[in-house]
Amino acid sequence: MRVQPETAADHDAVRAVHRAAFGAEGEKVATLADRLRASGAVSLVAEVDGSVVGHVVVGRNLLDAPPQLVDVGVLSPLGVLPGFQRQGIGTALVAAAREAAAGQG
Template identity: 60%
Template sequence: MDLREERRSDRQAVRDVHLQAFGDHGPVVADLADTLRDTITSEGGLSLVAEHDGQVVGNVMFTRSLLDAERRLVDVQVLSPLGVLPEFHRRGIGSALVRRGLEVLAERKVPLVFLEGDPGFYSRLGFEPAGGLGFRKPSLRIPDGAFQVIRFPAHEPWMTGTLVYAEAFWRHDSVGLRTA
């Protein structure tokens, strides 16, 4: 399994990963990934793929958002989406993608990475419930346990406050859970 940064030529393969990985919700996630990709720069954000025998089988994206802290706005990253082709589940691919992405972001001196996700999965990768650490979620539709953060050495104690998602998450209605 090779982990590497996404290339321009991977666009359709990454879209296919999310279409398959997220079932009925796949088109929304694939569209979100397409929009988020356009916000990634060499200094801000990251898109990694997992490749197996020349085929892209997984993808994770980290993109810029803001933390509205008392002193000032702080650039942070949001992990979303993370997708792996269903036939490659339970092989550690998603975990490997996340771990590699977190290594890169820590090296870039990113202070915080947030996500909405399964605490059982992400706690194994170092994420903690964000609410008890002084962070407020950007929407009440996000379950408390799903709102998680990982703090890196660049984090300072004053860096608490409300996460403000990038506009793309709102445009694609990809914040929290909708009822019905």
């Protein structure tokens, strides 16, 4: 398994991952991933044998923590194809996403 930044060539596969992983809500999650990607969020894919089997996004948001707003990273969505779940792919995506987000400050 390899985790790497998502490319334009991965977009259709990423949508398929979220559709499969989230069932009835899959289309909504896939659309969310599209919108976050377009906003400049960190977007990573996991590949097995050259095929995308997982995806994660880390976007920036503001948390209202009185007395101030705090800039935070939000890790969502995270999806792994059902046939590849429980094999450590989600864990690897989260670790890589945290590292990539930390590198962006």
